[in-house]
Each structure stands twice: as C-alpha cells, then as structure tokens.
Amino acid sequence: MSDTKSTPAPDSAHASPGPTELSRRDFLSEVTMGALGVAGLGGAALTYQYFSPNVLFEPPMTFRAGNPDLYPENSVTFLQDQLVYIVRTAAGFYAVSAVCTHLGCITQWKPEADMIACPCHGSKFQPDGKVIAGPAPRPLPHYSINLAADGELLVNKLEIIKPDQVLNV
C-alpha cells in the first residue's frame, strides 16, 4: 500500500496542479502567516486592554451638593472639588460643568459681568452654559440634578440632561 498506488495519477497532478491547488509549502506558509496575523491582532487587542485602566482613583462622578437652602436665589456657586456650578434661578436648580468645552481648562464665574469665562483661550458663557464668545464649540453641559432622600442635592456627572430641565425645589 504505497501512495503511488492509491493516488490515481500522481505524476500528472504533480506536473500541472490546478489553479486552486496549493503546494504544501505555500499552504503551510499561508497558515503560518494567518496564525501570526491573528496572534498580532490579539496581541494588539490585549495591549489596548492592558493600557485601559479598570479602576480609577479620580473624584467620584456622583456627589452630594448639600442642602438646597445653601444656595440663594439667582446665584452661581462654583464647587471646586467637583468642577461644577450649581445655579439657582427663580425657576429652580441646575448643575453646569465648569470644564471649558474648548480644551478642558477650568472656567471662572465672573459675577460682575454675569458670565462664565475661561482663562486659557477667552471663551465666554452665560450662566446657563450658552456660548457668548470665544473658541468654545459647544455650550457647557448640564448634569442631572436631583434631590436625595434626605433632601440634599444629588448631582450625577455621568448623565447629561437638556438645558431646559430644571430642578424645582
């Protein structure tokens, strides 16, 4: 039982392989290159995962902003640790991000001019976050603000709400 007997025409197959036939060497090198490609992609994915931290030691994204009575009507209060403005108008409360939408600098509330200004590149905003002037491409986002069970304000920076949603206390 040799190979030459079981194969019908070994010589002709060897001499003129069909268009879809691969030599053993080509097959193995293609399999090897394919495997290396898959391993390379997998390695890149694993490396990306490795460089994306799962636990961050950053300020929490939800925080309590204290009792609503702390904020007088028609006031803008800057919370330095959270980088958020708590704004109270006659209609109610809203929380505006203090991080400039241009390049991430921390803006400042200018009560004398009744606006929020960025020191880095001169963007100016209304207290409700709308852009007045400067390179900022978007208004300052409004964060979701609610009352906790004990009556304190609760701000969630992960949830961005529409500017017309105001918390009425």
Place this chain on the structure above:
Amino acid sequence: MATTFHAALENLRTTRVWKSIFRRGPAITNRTRSVAVFGNLFLHWLPVKVREKSLRVRAAYYLGSLSFLLFLLLVITGVLLMFYYHPAAPNAYRDMKDLRFVVSNGVFLRNMHRIAAHLMVLLVFCHMFHVFYRGGYKPPHEFNWVIGVVLLLITLFLSYTGYLLPWDQLAFWAVTVGTNIVSAMPVIGSKVRFVALGGNIVGENALLRFYVLHVVILPLLAFLLIGVHFWRVQKDGGLTVRSKDDDGKN
C-alpha cells in the same frame, strides 16, 4: 618625552590585550585605515573616506551633528536627574523643587536639560530647513528624509512628555489642553486620550505614562532611528548633496 610616549604606545600595540581588541596593525596605510573604520562598531557607519568639502562649516553648519550632541547631552543630564525624581503625585513637584534648591548642582543639571531640550528642537528644525533648501530630500535621500521627519516628531514628543514631569501648573494645563486636542480626532479621539492619560483627567497614571515614554520608549526609538539616519547618510553617498553647479565650481 614625546619619544618615550610614542615608544610606550608602540609597545602597547604589541601586547596581547591590544591585539585581541583591535586585531590589526597600526592604521598607517589607506587600506588599514579603512579596515580600522569598518571593523569598529562605533565607526563602521562612517564613510571610510570623507570629502574635505563635506567637512567645511558651510557644508551643513554641523546642524545635524549638533542636534545629535544635544541629544547625548540630554541623555546624560536626564539620567542624572532620574536619580532624584519620583514619577508620583506629590513627589514629582517636590523632587523638581529639591533639584533646584537642595541638591548640589541640581539646578545646573536641570537647567542644562531644559535649555538643551529647547535648543535641540530649534536645531532639529534648522537642520530640517537646511536639508530641505539644499534639496536633501531628493533621490537617493528620500528614505533618509522620511526617517528625519520621524526623528523630528520624536523630538517633539520627547519635549511634550518632558513638559509634564515638573508637575506644576504649566505642566498640568499644557497636557490637559494637548490631550484634549487629541480627543478632537474623529471616532477614536476620546479613547486615545483615555489610554494616553490612563484615565479621564491628568493624574498620577498620566504622569507615570509620560515618564516611561520620556525616559525609555522615545529615547530608545530615537537612538535606533539616529543610527539608521547616520548609516543611510553614508549609504546614500555622503553628507553634501552635490548639484551640477557644485561640481562645476569645485
């Protein structure tokens, strides 16, 4: 005195140790000189013969060589600074202040590192402009031009990563602004920023990442590409780009 020194040197050349290192006689003929250059790891990328023209100051104003010398100076001063610097949140700023006010000669090393870094960016740009205006990007120098552009980018990345390390207000806001520019990239921008900083804000993770890039990855890459850059200068036919006019005049 001179003759005794010369005799001592001749004597040294006959010792077994000398012969085991250099494996050839004194470089007194053109052939032995070439062999000496070829057989030395630190010299082998140099051309065995250099045209006098290409050594003149006006040939390139030594801009590339000076950039390389500044790179070496930055490696030396940088390694010395590493002995006192911790890439961690409260330490980094204090270590930088210590280097300026407490460590002996620390302010000298730090300023040397800083000023050399600024100068290197300047000189690398001058080098690039000089090569550009002399047509040094034309064949057969195309590939080396591309390597040079990558080296320019590495120089800028080294400057930028080093910018964060003092961990002062300037560093913090420069990197905050810079990484926000990165996040303006379509689709992958915010992900790239997250991975570059190791978080959403410029914090300890970002400091450590920039430190590793600054002291390990980018310098190694620069060393490798500088080696290829120099080697290609020789392989592409020497330093000066000779035009027809040059040949006519000289």
